[in-house]
Amino acid sequence: MPDQTSHKPVMLITGTRKGIGNYLANYYLNKGFIVIGCSRGELDLKSENYIHYCLDVADENKVKNIFRDLKRDFGRLDVLINNAGIASMNHSMLTPLSTVKKIFDTNVTGTFLFSREAAKIMRKSTGGRIVNLTSVAVPLKLAGEAIYAASKAAVNNLTQILAAEFADFGITVNAIGATPLRTDLIKNVPEEKIAKLISKLSIKRLGEFEDVVNAVEFFIKPESNYITGQILYFGGV
């Protein structure tokens, strides 16, 4: 259990079991943050400054429990990173409704619930930061990504409207429009599809975890308190 009396910054990251979320959790733990993470499954991350919750990010009551504990244990939240996301690359005529609901639950409802509850804590101090993960799939409008792109388009809109609503509380809300990275999210996507996507970028390569960290660092630093409602796309999209 982290030292509750410390003045270390407190960051909550959703989807920390693997991929970007896992990388960010380790990165910010190494930087001296207290990191609260969550995922559907267990995560054995050995750090006294890390707390893990197993949950579905669209489960309102369980999400509220995280924030109740956060309030009790630390009394504040400095940064929320809405990273948890799922994808299903398929032709829309072959996409079952259950997949549509699952994608929207995780990508949109989860982002909304965590942002709403985070703002309730962050409103008590100034300088709260919310960073959402969106995708270049929105502007590229790629065939085969209808539902994933639609869910991330919703995240973009959510980002910009929450930015307006939370500005009164000194909270900024921004989003990172990542290109594909070597994560589980694209493990089932054929190489030629990835190559086709990369060909549409100005800088023709996959994204790296360091690219995401760089953007997060920019959005959360104190000097970025005038930057809100922005969608930062990678690779020159």
Add this chain to the structure above:
Amino acid sequence: MFIKTTDNMITKDEIIEIIFNSIDEINEQNRSSIPKEASTTLFGSQSELDSLGLVHLITSIEEKTEEATGKNITIADEKAMSLSYSPFKTVETLANYIKTLVDA
């Protein structure tokens, strides 16, 4: 004043006290003088609160109620938003509505 119930139960009077505490906070923040009465209008054209003030107030009341009862509640839930008469209308109607949430 901080209300902490021992058995997760809370009376309507205690909820009204929570609402008054939150009104104190809003009055202090906004240098306003919203009266602490059961009949005080919180929502609508007669209210002294603007939309942001109402957000502050409801969030504060929700937090204090959760602290007092140890129970997660969402005051602005589907039912509240669909009722013909808004439960946010006055301190009294809000207290009645919160009581139904914590008792559920």
